[in-house]
Amino acid sequence: MPVTLEEIARAAGVSRGTVDRALHDRGRIRPEVAAEIKKLALEMGYQPSRAGKALAMSGKKIKIGVILQYMETPFMMQTLKGVQEGKQEVESLGGIVQICEIEKVRPDKVIKLMEDMRRQGFQGIALTPSENPELKKVISKYCKEYGIPIVMMNADLEDTGRLCFVGQDNYQSGRTAAGLMGEITGGKGQVGVITGEVSNPGLKARRNGFTEELQKCYPHIQVAAVCYSHDEEEEAARATEQLLVQYPQLTGIYVTGHGVSGVCRVLKKAGKDGKIRMIANDFLEENKKWLKEGTINFLIGQDARTQGYEPVMILFRLLFDQIKPEKELLHTEIAIKTRYNI
Known part of the structure; x- marks a missing residue:
């Protein structure tokens, strides 16, 4: 039954x-x-x-495209599961959802896929963006000239005319990390920031939120250096080694995205785990292991499923029912975990 x-x-x-x-x-x-x-x-x-709606929808030929960058990162693999859930729901009603996965940052490939989708009659696109002038122009053209709604996911480009953004308030997430760092370091010392791709607007927002909040509320904490791991574990490990050499009095490290295990391995090998305070992002299994061991003090999480599922369904509701999203910014929860509540 x-x-x-x-x-x-x-x-x-x-x-x-x-x-x-x-x-x-x-x-x-x-x-x-x-x-x-x-x-x-x-x-x-x-x-x-919803058989009646599915039958009616078959005449509408609703086609939704999803373009995901940074697919080498574990968090984006979690986001993909949410996208696939949305795809299954839409396609059960007779629609089409095409998912395109891209490793690293390839704005040129995103633009090509967008053009392919436009030529094939896709009426809406959800994508993870990157900071790129040409990509911004193309997104604006699709929204304003072609009338194809674009939903941003995971990271946002506000000045493009996109329909809405689904994801964490990354600037506020960075501010949250700064507040936590200020508390666990006693509001003083030197901290390093290890971030991913330079062109990832979400990580850029976290980094800015972190540094600006420290300047405002914890002026005695110095951001010693900002290092780029390009979302590679080994790059993050090398950046950590350099930080330990250049700043022997380092008191904290904030990792904005991927590369957490590389940082933790170096701290553990140097006997600095638990001594250098560490804050990282995302409730991945590997990250939770380091949190339980005490190498990470706090993990800041976001809702990967919602970030994948909702953009697909927002476009479906718009194209099928003409229901627009209630808000332009659909922020997911900023959750904090310690070794005691993981």
């Missing part, structure tokens, strides 16, 4: 109305509650009865 909304409500400990709002994305409901209900419904085998 098919799973009912009442059964899902009982399993989730909420009302039937809450389940209905969560599964159909209507009404006011906290994003984390909606995500848990959708996950539970999927596990229980719930199949939405």
Whole structure:
């Protein structure tokens, strides 16, 4: 027998109305509650009865494209799972979702894929952007001239005319890291920042939020250096080794993105784990291991599933139901974990 909304409500400990709002994305409901209900419904085998809409939709030929950069990083692999969930839902209704994966930063390839999608009649595109003047121009042209809505995910380019952004408030995440660093270092000392690709706007926002908040609230903490790992573990390890040599009094390290294990291995080998305070991002299994061991003091997490799933569904709702997103900035939660609550 098919799973009912009442059964899902009982399993989730909420009302039937809450389940209905969560599964159909209507009404006011906290994003984390909606995500848990959708996950539970999927596990229980719930199949939405939208045959009428699926039949009507087949005539609309809705086609959504997704372009993901930085696919060598574990976090983007988590985001991909959310995209695939959205693809499965849209395609169950007769639509088409095409996912294109790109390793590293390749704005030229993003532009080519966008043009391919436009020529093939795709009506909406979700993508992870990078700081590139030509890519910005192309995105603006698609939004303003071609009328193809673009949803940014994971990182944002605000001045492009994009429909909306889904992801963490990266600047605020950096400020959060600065506040934590200020507390665990006693508000003084030298800290290093290890970040990824120069052209990643999300990591740039975190770095800026971190350094500006330290300048404002913790003037006795000096940012000794900002190092770029280009999202490579070994590059992050080498950057850490250089920091330890150049700044023997280093008191803290903030890692804005990928490369955490490389940093932790060097600190452990040098006998500095637990002595040099460390803050990193994303609740990856490897990162959680270092957190439990005490090499990392705090992990700042973001909702990878939502960042992948919601852009697909936002475009679907816009193209099928003409429902625009409620806000331009759809920020996911900034979560903090320690070894005691992981």
